[in-house]
Amino acid sequence: MRFSKSYQEVLAFPRAMVVLTELAKKLIDGKNLASVATLMPDGSPQVAPVWVEREGDIVVINATTTRQRYRNLRRDPRVAVCLFDMNNIYSTVSIRGRAIEVTKKDAEEGIDRLSMKYNGRMYPDHSPERPRVVIRIAPEHVADWDGGRFSKTRASKRH
Numbered sequence: 001m002r003f004s005k006s007y008q009e010v011l012a013f014p015r016a017m018v019v020l021t022e023l024a025k026k027l028i029d030g031k032n033l034a035s036v037a038t039l040m041p042d043g044s045p046q047v048a049p050v051w052v053e054r055e056g057d058i059v060v061i062n063a064t065t066t067r068q069r070y071r072n073l074r075r076d077p078r079v080a081v082c083l084f085d086m087n088n089i090y091s092t093v094s095i096r097g098r099a100i101e102v103t104k105k106d107a108e109e110g111i112d113r114l115s116m117k118y119n120g121r122m123y124p125d126h127s128p129e130r131p132r133v134v135i136r137i138a139p140e141h142v143a144d145w146d147g148g149r150f151s152k153t154r155a156s157k158r159h
Helices: 005-012 022-029 068-075 107-119
Strands: 034-039 045-050 053-055 058-064 078-085 088-103 132-146 149-154
Touching (some): 022 132, 045 058, 053 107, 068 132
Antiparallel strands (some): 034 045, 034 078, 053 058, 088 132, 132 149
16 A cells, blocks of 8 residues: 555654653553554554563564564554553553664564563574564553543644
8 A cells, every 4th residue: 555645744744752651651561461553554453462661751562573563563653552450450551652663673682571571581482584673662642541540641733
Protein backbone atom coordinates (compact mmCIF):
# COMPACT_ATOMS: atom_id res chain seq x y z
CA MET A 1 0.00 0.00 0.00
CA ARG A 2 1.31 3.43 -0.89
CA PHE A 3 0.48 6.37 1.29
CA SER A 4 -0.39 9.79 -0.04
CA LYS A 5 2.14 12.56 0.36
CA SER A 6 -0.09 14.15 2.99
CA TYR A 7 -0.03 10.91 5.03
CA GLN A 8 3.77 10.77 4.79
CA GLU A 9 3.91 14.38 5.98
CA VAL A 10 1.72 13.48 8.97
CA LEU A 11 4.06 10.61 9.88
CA ALA A 12 7.11 12.86 9.62
CA PHE A 13 5.61 15.71 11.65
CA PRO A 14 7.44 15.96 14.99
CA ARG A 15 5.21 15.44 17.98
CA ALA A 16 5.73 16.22 21.60
CA MET A 17 6.66 13.31 23.80
CA VAL A 18 4.88 13.01 27.14
CA VAL A 19 6.25 11.66 30.38
CA LEU A 20 5.11 8.30 31.66
CA THR A 21 2.79 8.28 34.65
CA GLU A 22 4.04 6.75 37.90
CA LEU A 23 1.74 3.77 37.33
CA ALA A 24 3.13 3.31 33.80
CA LYS A 25 6.68 3.28 35.18
CA LYS A 26 5.70 0.81 37.90
CA LEU A 27 4.02 -1.60 35.47
CA ILE A 28 6.84 -1.41 32.91
CA ASP A 29 9.48 -1.90 35.59
CA GLY A 30 7.56 -4.86 37.02
CA LYS A 31 7.29 -8.36 35.63
CA ASN A 32 4.18 -7.52 33.56
CA LEU A 33 3.66 -8.47 29.92
CA ALA A 34 2.71 -5.83 27.40
CA SER A 35 0.50 -6.11 24.34
CA VAL A 36 1.91 -4.15 21.42
CA ALA A 37 -0.33 -3.11 18.53
CA THR A 38 1.06 -2.09 15.15
CA LEU A 39 -0.60 -1.51 11.79
CA MET A 40 -0.58 -4.02 8.96
CA PRO A 41 -0.13 -2.71 5.38
CA ASP A 42 -3.92 -2.79 4.88
CA GLY A 43 -4.47 -0.74 8.06
CA SER A 44 -5.74 -3.61 10.20
CA PRO A 45 -4.24 -4.00 13.69
CA GLN A 46 -1.67 -6.61 14.62
CA VAL A 47 -1.22 -7.31 18.34
CA ALA A 48 1.46 -9.38 20.08
CA PRO A 49 2.48 -9.99 23.69
CA VAL A 50 6.00 -8.74 24.44
CA TRP A 51 8.48 -8.20 27.23
CA VAL A 52 8.99 -4.51 27.93
CA GLU A 53 11.39 -2.15 29.70
CA ARG A 54 12.04 1.57 29.67
CA GLU A 55 14.85 4.07 29.39
CA GLY A 56 13.50 7.03 31.34
CA ASP A 57 10.22 7.84 29.60
CA ILE A 58 11.07 5.87 26.44
CA VAL A 59 9.34 2.48 26.18
CA VAL A 60 11.67 -0.24 24.89
CA ILE A 61 10.77 -3.59 23.30
CA ASN A 62 12.88 -6.18 21.50
CA ALA A 63 12.03 -8.26 18.42
CA THR A 64 13.57 -10.36 15.70
CA THR A 65 13.63 -8.99 12.18
CA THR A 66 11.33 -11.87 11.21
CA ARG A 67 8.47 -10.56 13.39
CA GLN A 68 5.48 -8.81 11.85
CA ARG A 69 5.72 -5.93 14.34
CA TYR A 70 9.24 -5.18 13.08
CA ARG A 71 8.06 -5.05 9.47
CA ASN A 72 5.04 -2.95 10.42
CA LEU A 73 7.05 -0.42 12.42
CA ARG A 74 9.62 -0.03 9.65
CA ARG A 75 6.76 1.06 7.40
CA ASP A 76 4.56 2.97 9.88
CA PRO A 77 5.97 4.05 13.27
CA ARG A 78 2.61 4.39 15.05
CA VAL A 79 2.25 1.94 17.93
CA ALA A 80 0.12 1.28 21.00
CA VAL A 81 1.24 -0.53 24.14
CA CYS A 82 -1.08 -1.85 26.84
CA LEU A 83 -0.01 -3.31 30.19
CA PHE A 84 -1.88 -4.54 33.21
CA ASP A 85 -0.63 -5.51 36.62
CA MET A 86 -0.36 -9.31 36.74
CA ASN A 87 -1.42 -9.13 40.42
CA ASN A 88 -4.33 -6.71 39.87
CA ILE A 89 -5.90 -6.76 36.40
CA TYR A 90 -7.78 -3.54 37.19
CA SER A 91 -4.50 -1.63 37.28
CA THR A 92 -3.78 -0.84 33.62
CA VAL A 93 -1.86 1.52 31.36
CA SER A 94 -2.41 2.33 27.68
CA ILE A 95 0.30 4.14 25.75
CA ARG A 96 0.10 5.47 22.20
CA GLY A 97 3.21 6.75 20.47
CA ARG A 98 5.73 6.25 17.70
CA ALA A 99 8.76 4.07 17.24
CA ILE A 100 11.57 6.60 17.16
CA GLU A 101 14.41 4.10 16.75
CA VAL A 102 14.82 0.56 15.46
CA THR A 103 18.40 -0.64 15.83
CA LYS A 104 20.43 -3.83 16.03
CA LYS A 105 22.85 -2.12 18.42
CA ASP A 106 22.77 -3.86 21.83
CA ALA A 107 19.72 -5.94 20.83
CA GLU A 108 21.21 -9.27 21.92
CA GLU A 109 22.21 -7.81 25.28
CA GLY A 110 18.74 -6.32 25.57
CA ILE A 111 16.96 -9.64 25.11
CA ASP A 112 19.28 -11.19 27.73
CA ARG A 113 18.35 -8.41 30.16
CA LEU A 114 14.62 -8.88 29.46
CA SER A 115 14.92 -12.66 29.83
CA MET A 116 16.60 -12.17 33.21
CA LYS A 117 13.77 -9.85 34.27
CA TYR A 118 10.98 -12.19 33.17
CA ASN A 119 12.55 -15.67 33.45
CA GLY A 120 15.53 -15.26 35.77
CA ARG A 121 17.99 -16.59 33.17
CA MET A 122 19.80 -15.50 30.02
CA TYR A 123 17.91 -15.75 26.75
CA PRO A 124 18.48 -19.28 25.38
CA ASP A 125 17.67 -18.79 21.68
CA HIS A 126 20.18 -16.36 20.13
CA SER A 127 20.35 -17.02 16.40
CA PRO A 128 22.22 -15.28 13.57
CA GLU A 129 19.38 -16.37 11.25
CA ARG A 130 16.98 -14.26 13.33
CA PRO A 131 18.82 -11.06 14.20
CA ARG A 132 17.24 -8.97 16.92
CA VAL A 133 16.45 -5.27 17.10
CA VAL A 134 15.72 -2.84 19.91
CA ILE A 135 12.61 -0.72 19.30
CA ARG A 136 12.36 2.55 21.22
CA ILE A 137 8.92 4.12 21.51
CA ALA A 138 8.24 7.76 22.40
CA PRO A 139 4.89 8.05 24.20
CA GLU A 140 2.49 10.70 22.89
CA HIS A 141 -0.52 9.71 25.00
CA VAL A 142 -0.59 7.82 28.30
CA ALA A 143 -3.75 6.79 30.14
CA ASP A 144 -3.90 4.70 33.28
CA TRP A 145 -6.55 3.23 35.51
CA ASP A 146 -5.67 2.14 39.02
CA GLY A 147 -8.86 0.79 40.53
CA GLY A 148 -11.02 3.88 40.96
CA ARG A 149 -8.53 6.45 39.64
CA PHE A 150 -8.11 7.44 35.99
CA SER A 151 -5.40 9.76 34.68
CA LYS A 152 -4.01 10.66 31.29
CA THR A 153 -1.36 12.78 29.65
CA ARG A 154 -1.15 13.62 25.99
CA ALA A 155 1.02 15.65 23.67
CA SER A 156 -0.14 19.06 22.56
CA LYS A 157 -2.46 19.06 19.58
CA ARG A 158 -1.04 20.18 16.26
CA HIS A 159 -2.29 23.44 14.76
